[in-house]
Amino acid sequence: MEEMEKIGIVFGDVSSKEIQVTITGIVEEGEFVQVFHQTSGWILGRLERIERKTDLSVEKALLLNAGENIQIQEVMVGTVNIVGYRDSKGILQVPKTPFKAGEPVYRAKDSLIKDVIGIISSKNNGAYIGMLYNHQIPIYLDINYLVQKHVSILAKTGGGKSYLTGVLIEEFIKNGVTTVVIDPHGEYISLKYPAQFSKQMEKFSVTPKGYSDKIVEFSPDTKANPGAKPIKFTLSQLTPREILNLVGLTDYRPYLVPLRKAIDILKSTKGNYSIKDLISQLDKSEDSATVSALINALMTLDEVGIFSEIGTKIDEIVQKGKVSIINMKGVSPDIQEMVVQRLSFALFELRKRDAVPPMMLIIEEAHNFIPQQGKALSSRILRTIASEGRKFGLGLCIISQRPAKVDKNVLSQCNTQIILKVTNPNDLKTIGDSVEGLTRSSLEEIQRLPVGVALVTGANISFPLFVEIRPRETVHGGEGVRVA
Ligand SMILES: Nc1ncnc2c1ncn2[C@@H]1O[C@H](COP(=O)(O)OP(=O)(O)O)[C@@H](O)[C@H]1O
Ligand SMILES: [Mg+2]
Known part of the structure; x- marks a missing residue:
């Protein structure tokens, strides 16, 4: 069996979801680790946080600041979130009883990581x-x-x-x-x-x-x-409301009826029609004064060139x-x-x-x-x-x-x-x-x-x-x- 790299020991109050580890190896936050669980076997965890705990009190810090020789005791402590293990059916599980204090914690092996997080090894699809x-x-x-x-x-x-x-x-x-x-x-x-x-x-x-x-x-x-x-899109697929929306005339009222009338005429005479057709139809109508803002907006839209008779x-x-x-x-x-x-x-x-x-x-x-x-x-x-x-x-x-x-x-x-x-x-x-x-x-x-x-x-x-x-x-x- 390949040598595993020990990074610490489980200590303190231990649950089945989260464990505290004294860190002795070189690891960083975010790395995966593995711990043995007495009934579930090897479990994958992720080192979420590392803290340096020290015995340097405020009083001692002040003395240190004043130039006194103060010894600082410190220890690195990590919090590991338990990810889980695959059971015999391949389902991701987490242990249902706490881990044991004193268990060694290792850097996770790639094979365990792949297995537990469900990485597909096949390149197919x-x-x-x-x-x-x-x-x-x-x-x-x-x-x-x-x-x-x-x-x-x-x-x-x-x-x-x-x-x-x-x-x-x-x-x-x-x-x-x-x-x-x-x-x-x-x-x-x-x-x-x-x-x-x-x-x-x-x-x-x-x-x-x-x-x-x-x-x-x-x-x-x-x-x-x-x-x-x-x-390109065909103008005839758009409803009068959609056209008004498109040209940014949010207050439909003055325009909806004249526009509908013009479109009805074009539909019955031409079938497919262009913006130019629509503009000249509106121009011809008795409402042409009311709809001048609409005509201007349609002229701008025509310059964009997004509509044609065939989309x-x-x-x-x-x-x-x-x-x-x-x-x-x-x-x-x-x-x-x-x-x-x-x-x-x-x-x-x-x-x-x-x-x-x-x-x-x-x-x-x-x-x-x-x-x-x-x-x-x-x-x-x-x-x-x-x-x-x-x-x-x-x-x-x-x-x-x-x-x-x-x-x-x-x-x-x-x-x-x-x-x-x-x-x-x-x-x-x-x-x-x-x-x-x-x-x-x-x-x-x-x-x-x-x-x-x-x-x-x-x-x-x-x-x-x-x-x-x-x-x-x-x-x-x-x-x-x-x-x-
Ligand atoms: N995975 C990556 N590897 C290397 N450079 C990256 C990567 N992702 C982004 N970058 C760099 O960061 C810049 C911004 O990325 P970009 O995808 O354009 O950002 P946005 O989230 O705004 O779409 C890019 O120009 C690229 O140089
Ligand atoms: Mg972008």
């Missing part, structure tokens, strides 16, 4: 996202689970959300998962290009790779994003095994919401009829598209997909830097949660409320996470784990522009 923090244990997430049960990726700005999302997309590509990305900043086009080699890649066994043959780019604004194919076909946008990036760089928030609403609606309807492949819909800046307060044009359909999408093989991946501002009902439907550094108290509270099995000390750790380390829970991972995210194979597009 696994998304390789990185290594267990402080260990050389690769972490794979079950791709079917990710797609079927929704994912949330939460962190403050600069916490590494988009970088990690890029890692996930690379894994989706390798596993043939069809993906649509709502990309408000045009960050994901760079998945086409291989990253520069770095030393860090060796540690994670990553090699630079580009995926230009798997990426298709669309944009409602091909002037701002000339590399993209246009995405982009969804089966052109969604391609089996490929990643379709909807690049919305430079597109106004109203149009972005409409694009997300139309596209999500179409994807959901087509998935119900199995007319497009099962897929993952990734939404960056989700607080804008499904806000907790107020409403976006896209709120309703995204809520429907969150609650019903899994039945039809339409997975949702929600990304946000303001978890507290994302619709709670949608967040609660995400069974896999990936959390990077978060410091805002409201956001931490939202996370604490929505992540099962998160200890108070883990919640504290989230505030101090280095960039690139994530807390992952759900999928095949049976309790919250810290994972060091692997380097990207492709260029990360979210890099701030360097001036010098």
Whole structure:
């Protein structure tokens, strides 16, 4: 049997959930340890906190300060949270009787960690996202689970959300998962290009790779994003109310009736119609003075060029095994919401009829598209997909830097949660409320996470784990522009 590294001894009051350890070895907070339990065998635990206990009283400290020679007695004490063990049926269990004081505590062996936390060793259908923090244990997430049960990726700005999302997309590509990305900043086009080699890649066994043959780019604004194919919608699919919403005329009253009249005429005379048709119809009507604000708004909308008589076909946008990036760089928030609403609606309807492949819909800046307060044009359909999408093989991946501002009902439907550094108290509270099995000390750790380390829970991972995210194979597009 291989030698185990002893790091301390169980002491004091001992329960079955938490133990105190005098620390004699070299260990850090967050590391896994193992302890023998008299009836359950080897048990995995996680060292949550280390404290240095000393006998230096205030009185003695004052004497020390005055220059006297004072001896300080000290001991390192650790608190270990018990994670548990796998029983003979493979179910995660925790001991039901206390541990014994005096038991030695060892650094956990990789084999026990893998067994207890449920890491899949097979690379089949696994998304390789990185290594267990402080260990050389690769972490794979079950791709079917990710797609079927929704994912949330939460962190403050600069916490590494988009970088990690890029890692996930690379894994989706390798596993043939069809993906649509709502990309408000045009960050994901760079998945086409291989990253520069770095030393860090060796540690994670990553090699630079580009995926230009798997990426298709669309944009409602091909002037701002000339590399993209246009995405267009047919105006005739929109109700008068939706049109008014879209052009930002929230007080419908003066416009609804004239607009409805104009649309009815166009429908009966032309069938499909353009914004220009609609404008000239409104111009001709006896209400033209009342609706001048509407006419102006429609002229602005026409300049965006997002409507045409024939819209982009969804089966052109969604391609089996490929990643379709909807690049919305430079597109106004109203149009972005409409694009997300139309596209999500179409994807959901087509998935119900199995007319497009099962897929993952990734939404960056989700607080804008499904806000907790107020409403976006896209709120309703995204809520429907969150609650019903899994039945039809339409997975949702929600990304946000303001978890507290994302619709709670949608967040609660995400069974896999990936959390990077978060410091805002409201956001931490939202996370604490929505992540099962998160200890108070883990919640504290989230505030101090280095960039690139994530807390992952759900999928095949049976309790919250810290994972060091692997380097990207492709260029990360979210890099701030360097001036010098
Ligand atoms: N796993 C990682 N490994 C190395 N660098 C990372 C990692 N994650 C993020 N970074 C760095 O941090 C910066 C911010 O990450 P990004 O994903 O763009 O943040 P945001 O959460 O705002 O989307 C990136 O430009 C990148 O350089
Ligand atoms: Mg980002």
